[in-house]
Ligand code: NAD
């Protein structure tokens with residue numbers, strides 16, 4: 001068995017999950033880590049027993065000795081780090097949001113393409129077990145051709161305690177969370193032609209919007225709604241579950257709370273439990289996301305070894321990022337935004 005060697009840049013809040021995921025793969029080894037914050041670098045190094053530690057990404061790349069880099073920093077550094085990977089001939093995974101702007105994202109895709117290197121965006125929500133189950137159920141054809149959908153994430157969970165930077169940006173829920181929900185909508189119902197969005201800031205203690213409602217016109221002719229909120233106190237706190245509703249020509253599908261999937265046809269309703277596995281290092285309620293980290297990492301390993309393009313390649317993610325950009329534009333102008341024109 002050949003071991004694939006990786007380096008991880010950004011030892012913050014979420015990277016711990018990525019380190020656990022890599023540790024679970026027998027044929028992948030993280031050989032070096034990097035963070036400009038010495039305390040975080042030290043903690044991660046001790047926790048996962050990594051001795052090669054760098055406070056500067058340029059020095060990490062200069063020393064080399066790894067087959068891919070996993071960029072787990074926040075968005076401001078993504079472009080520079082992907083460009084560094086390209087310059088050093090290293091395949092890269094980059095966390096979402098891939099880039100601040102579509103222009104940056106296009107430049108990142110182009111530079112990796114030019115270098116002939118694989119690039120995957122860590123867009124993991126579509127890898128969640130319940131979302132894969134929705135896709136599989138749709139693909140059986142039981143509900144026929146879907147003509148309507150809803151992808152809903154509504155919560156009052158305190159995301160700011162783990163990720164304080166989320167309270168600081170002018171953009172919040174669409175860029176951070178809605179980006180996943182929009183990607184799920186694309187994954188389930190296909191690409192999007194145009195969209196219309198409305199946003200609200202309910203929580204006065206943050207700078208960006210914490211609620212958004214987005215109407216999507218899919219190329220297939222289906223219409224869907226993506227609605228996301230961190231301002232919704234509900235009888236049952238569902239963080240971080242995405243609920244899905246699909247109506248098709250022959251039936252319907254509902255992904256309800258607590259990972260219950262109903263598929264209804266003229267024969268009746270079949271209910272199944274599509275709960276994620278609680279991995280040994282995971283904790284509720286994050287286990288759904290944590291399991292999807294392991295799944296996307298396995299996919300990356302398979303893509304690298306088999307020379308396949310990742311599902312959420314940089315080029316693919318431009319189409320998700322375009323939906324984010326279009327949502328902010330539509331909310332500002334109150335007009336319907338053409339997606340193709342952005343790409
Ligand atoms: P964080 O601020 O806790 O961690 C980021 C770390 O990167 C920090 O320790 C910081 O010092 C380091 N860093 C930043 N720029 C650097 C640079 N140029 N060189 C070296 N180190 C650098 O952030 P986080 O909450 O862990 O989020 C990181 C990324 O992961 C964000 O893009 C966020 O959106 C994403 N995220 C994804 C998911 C998911 O499910 N996919 C969940 C949470 C966060």
Ligand code: 89V
Nearest residue numbers: 159163176177180240289
């Ligand atoms: O997935 C994310 O990017 C996270 C969270 C689920 C908390 O919004 O920031």
